[in-house]
Amino acid sequence: MIRVQGLRKSFGRTKALDGLDLQVSVGEVHGFLGPNGSGKSTTIRVLLGLLRADAGTVTLLGGDPWRDVTRLHRRLAYVPGDVSLWPNLTGGEVIDLLGRLRGGLNPKRRATLLERFDLDPTKKCRAYSKGNRQKVALVAALASDVELLLLDEPTSGLDPLMEQTFRDCIEQGRDDGRSVLLSSHILAEAEALCDRVSIIRAGRNVETGTLTELRHLTRTSISADLAGPPNGVASLRGIHDLDVEGNRVRFDVDAAYLDEALRGLTEVGVRGLVSQPPTLEQLFLEHYGNGSAGGRPADPAGAAARS
Amino acid sequence: MTGVTGVGPLVRLAVRRDRVLLPVWAVLLAGMAGLSASATVGLYPDLASRVQAAQNINATSSLVGLYGRIYDVTALGALATIKLGGFGAALLGVLGLVLIVRHTRAEEEAGRLELVGAGVVGRYAALTAALLVTTTALVAIGALTSGALIAAGLPSSGSIAFGLSWAGTGIAFAAVGAVAAQMTTSARGAIGAAGATLGLAYLLRGIGDSSDPDGLRWLSWLSPVGWAQQVRPYAGDRWLLLIPLLALAVATSAVAYVLLARRDLGAGLLTDRPGPATAPAGLRSPLGLAWRLHRVALAAWLVAFLLVGIVVGNIASDVGGLLNSAQARDMILRLGGRHGLTDAFLAAEFSIVGVLASVYGVQAAMRLRVEETALRAEPLLATAVSRARWTASHTVVAVLGTTALMVGAGLGAGTAYAAHTGDSAQIGRVLGAALVQLPAVWVLTGVVVAAFGLAPRFVAAGWAALAIFLLIGQLGAIFEFPQWVMGLSPYTHVPRLPGGPFGPTPMLWLLGIAAALTGVGFASFRRRDLG
Ligand SMILES: Nc1ncnc2c1ncn2[C@@H]1O[C@H](COP(=O)(O)OP(=O)(O)O)[C@@H](O)[C@H]1O
Numbered sequence: 001m002i003r004v005q006g007l008r009k010s011f012g013r014t015k016a017l018d019g020l021d022l023q024v025s026v027g028e029v030h031g032f033l034g035p036n037g038s039g040k041s042t043t044i045r046v047l048l049g050l051l052r053a054d055a056g057t058v059t060l061l062g063g064d065p066w067r068d069v070t071r072l073h074r075r076l077a078y079v080p081g082d083v084s085l086w087p088n089l090t091g092g093e094v095i096d097l098l099g100r101l102r103g104g105l106n107p108k109r110r111a112t113l114l115e116r117f118d119l120d121p122t123k124k125c126r127a128y129s130k131g132n133r134q135k136v137a138l139v140a141a142l143a144s145d146v147e148l149l150l151l152d153e154p155t156s157g158l159d160p161l162m163e164q165t166f167r168d169c170i171e172q173g174r175d176d177g178r179s180v181l182l183s184s185h186i187l188a189e190a191e192a193l194c195d196r197v198s199i200i201r202a203g204r205n206v207e208t209g210t211l212t213e214l215r216h217l218t219r220t221s222i223s224a225d226l227a228g229p230p231n232g233v234a235s236l237r238g239i240h241d242l243d244v245e246g247n248r249v250r251f252d253v254d255a256a257y258l259d260e261a262l263r264g265l266t267e268v269g270v271r272g273l274v275s276q277p278p279t280l281e282q283l284f285l286e287h288y289g290n291g292s293a294g295g296r297p298a299d300p301a302g303a304a305a306r307s
Numbered sequence: 308m309t310g311v312t313g314v315g316p317l318v319r320l321a322v323r324r325d326r327v328l329l330p331v332w333a334v335l336l337a338g339m340a341g342l343s344a345s346a347t348v349g350l351y352p353d354l355a356s357r358v359q360a361a362q363n364i365n366a367t368s369s370l371v372g373l374y375g376r377i378y379d380v381t382a383l384g385a386l387a388t389i390k391l392g393g394f395g396a397a398l399l400g401v402l403g404l405v406l407i408v409r410h411t412r413a414e415e416e417a418g419r420l421e422l423v424g425a426g427v428v429g430r431y432a433a434l435t436a437a438l439l440v441t442t443t444a445l446v447a448i449g450a451l452t453s454g455a456l457i458a459a460g461l462p463s464s465g466s467i468a469f470g471l472s473w474a475g476t477g478i479a480f481a482a483v484g485a486v487a488a489q490m491t492t493s494a495r496g497a498i499g500a501a502g503a504t505l506g507l508a509y510l511l512r513g514i515g516d517s518s519d520p521d522g523l524r525w526l527s528w529l530s531p532v533g534w535a536q537q538v539r540p541y542a543g544d545r546w547l548l549l550i551p552l553l554a555l556a557v558a559t560s561a562v563a564y565v566l567l568a569r570r571d572l573g574a575g576l577l578t579d580r581p582g583p584a585t586a587p588a589g590l591r592s593p594l595g596l597a598w599r600l601h602r603v604a605l606a607a608w609l610v611a612f613l614l615v616g617i618v619v620g621n622i623a624s625d626v627g628g629l630l631n632s633a634q635a636r637d638m639i640l641r642l643g644g645r646h647g648l649t650d651a652f653l654a655a656e657f658s659i660v661g662v663l664a665s666v667y668g669v670q671a672a673m674r675l676r677v678e679e680t681a682l683r684a685e686p687l688l689a690t691a692v693s694r695a696r697w698t699a700s701h702t703v704v705a706v707l708g709t710t711a712l713m714v715g716a717g718l719g720a721g722t723a724y725a726a727h728t729g730d731s732a733q734i735g736r737v738l739g740a741a742l743v744q745l746p747a748v749w750v751l752t753g754v755v756v757a758a759f760g761l762a763p764r765f766v767a768a769g770w771a772a773l774a775i776f777l778l779i780g781q782l783g784a785i786f787e788f789p790q791w792v793m794g795l796s797p798y799t800h801v802p803r804l805p806g807g808p809f810g811p812t813p814m815l816w817l818l819g820i821a822a823a824l825t826g827v828g829f830a831s832f833r834r835r836d837l838g
């Protein structure tokens with residue numbers, strides 16, 4: 001579907017993309033993660049032929065996004081990160097217009113989506129909130145019969161209920177055999193939806209892989225009620241941010257030492273235990289939170305998992 | 308927190324945003340008044356020629372309708388400012404209402420007042436700040452204009468009355484703009500509504516002024532622009548008539564405050580009616596969208612051009628009796644063709660109409676950049692629409708729109724003139740004179756399209772080119788610029804029709820240049836980044 005290699009793009013002196021690689025295969029929902037300003041939107045704009053790459057090879061649906069614009073665009077739909085619409089057109093008119101320009105849209109799906117997203121298509125676009133403008137773009141994209149969806153932070157203005165609707169729609173799209181590139185910094189979303197993710201920072205790849213692969217890089221949060229005072233716990237290996245309160249402990253543990261830590265706890269006796277799986281938020285914190293160059297994890301287990 | 312907390316910072320913000328716009332308007336308006344006054348002083352050196360000219364104007368109802376009446380035919384100031392009194396006052400009205408809407412509804416629409424509202428700023432602060440800045444600016448422009456008129460050699464008392472009548476009209480319509488800004492949800496809508504009120508006021512005084520005293524003359528008294536003219540600068544200086552203008556401004560502003568108190572932020576009193584849930588069949592191409600985006604404005608322009616055409620045609624019918632001063636006659640003859648005063652007049656007027664059509668063309672073509680920077684081009688260009696097709700959409704509207712405008716003006720003038728002379732052949736002749744302006748107009752749209760492709764940040768080059776070409780035309784005749792400088796302006800290559808010689812070569816050249824510029828724009832836009 002998408003194959004990007006060594007993509008570079010500068011705006012004046014700003015290097016927005018600095019040798020980026022990205023691969024999305026057919027039928028895959030691919031999460032494209034990175035903090036603000038890391039180059040997600042720039043990459044998607046290059047994929048759409050809106051920006052011209054300075055260097056690198058970009059193949060989209062087997063074509064060149066800069067040259068085969070109209071041919072490729074018939075087969076994909078795009079939801080911009082910042083949806084700006086024509087103030088005196090209604091939402092319904094915009095949905096139809098964009099659909100027609102893409103080569104037609106499925107009227108039944110259009111009606112269902114309007115209902116699921118609870119969007120009033122008779123309102124003028126100037127009266128829509130940011131979230132509603134985003135819904136207009138989403139309905140227009142999802143109602144088209146296309147092979148590939150390019151979604152740039154599509155839920156940044158949606159409320160939690162609508163986010164769930166969005167997830168359901170993407171799941172359904174996957175079942176219908178569509179491929180999706182979903183850029184986001186809402187990490188729970190990527191976690192819930194994506195088969196594989198690419199994490200970038202400052203225009204460069206940091207990690208790529210399935211979530212299971214990337215889980216090696218993260219710590220698990222443990223919170224436990226113990227039978228006695230947690231004496232030996234502090235000396236366990238791979239423990240971070242230990243917090244002791246009477247017989248209660250809280251800490252994060254590196255994946256490689258999870259075993260050992262649990263054994264240490266059961267030695268004291270466990271009355272209650274809550275463990276939280278690593279979230280992508282933590283992944284981010286690890287890679288970007290401390291600002292260490294390259295964001296490489298200290299844990300050697302991570303290196304093996306890196307693809 | 309009181310309702311007007313935060314006015315100070317908002318005033319400073321407004322002044323900062325307008326720091327270029329306001330001085331430019333001030334210099335333009337005061338300069339226009341001063342220059343045209345001193346030109347008139349030179350044109351009618353003695354009392355007899357002055358009285359003659361004033362009487363001629365008063366006897367020509369189309370001119371009285373357009374500009375107003377001269378209430379003292381012996382007063383040089385009244386003659387010198389006849390074109391400025393009502394028309395200039397209306398311009399100040401436009402400035403006033405645009406400024407108010409710009410700092411109230413436009414900000415609200417863009418969501419910036421929400422930020423303001425969330426901070427330590429009172430409910431009435433934005434409107435108050437806008438009124439303060441606008442009123443101060445209008446009074447300053449009035450004062451500057453008084454100074455320019457005095458410097459041009461006109462009596463000071465009349466000049467001050469004139470400046471005040473200008474400022475008064477501006478402030479009154481600023482208040483109208485403030486009310487409109489509470490009613491509609493869009494800045495465009497507010498400017499349209501307030502502008503329409505201003506247009507109606509101008510029309511009322513036009514009908515009133517040109518009617519018999521025992522007929523519809525009273526209509527002028529329904530119009531704030533009429534009140535401003537009834538101050539009669541240089542012809543009685545009736546200061547008391549400034550009071551109704553101010554009273555209107557105060558009362559209307561009060562209404563705006565009351566309306567503001569009753570509505571939610573971001574909402575208008577007139578809510579948008581729901582529209583169609585599905586797109587009409589015509590909305591399926593970039594051109595269909597461009598037509599949808601331009602059509603209301605284009606219709607308004609077209610009505611204005613029709614009216615201008617009709618007025619021009621009417622004036623042309625009795626222009627022979629109008630310009631009795633030997634100098635004026637001589638000047639028109641020198642400027643225009645050789646087949647009589649009327650033809651020369653029509654040719655001169657159509658060259659102005661052509662410039663006005665260029666204003667539309669430049670603005671319509673600039674929509675390309677507006678859409679791009681508003682991020683509305685991106686979703687379209689991400690569909691199966693090629694860049695060329697999208698660029699063509701607004702370009703076609705600019706080109707066909709200017710054509711429609713010139714056809715409108717030409718038909719208006721032609722039919723009015725033909726009706727007066729009883730010679731229907733004049734319609735085609737006059738229409739032809741309008742249409743020959745088009746290649747020059749399209750050079751200007753071409754400049755915009757080329758700039759859009761090559762250097763999008765500088766699309767305003769279209770306005771710069773228009774201003775430069777205009778200056779070359781205006782100053783070139785006076786200062787006798789060398790031929791090659793004059794030749795830079797496309798307008799100097801337009802045949803002076805009706806009456807003048809007509810050769811297709813310069814027209815073909817202009818068409819070629821317009822096409823080349825447009826082509827460069829298309830090609831370079833295809834090659835550059837969007838954004
Ligand atoms: N049109 C542009 N002109 C100049 N700089 C830009 C432009 N677009 C993006 N950038 C810069 O490129 C970098 C990447 O931006 P972007 O792709 O929008 O990041 P993201 O979408 O991941 O937040 C940022 O530093 C941004 O400031």
Ligand SMILES: [Mg+2]
Nearest residue numbers: 040041081152
């Ligand atoms: Mg972005």
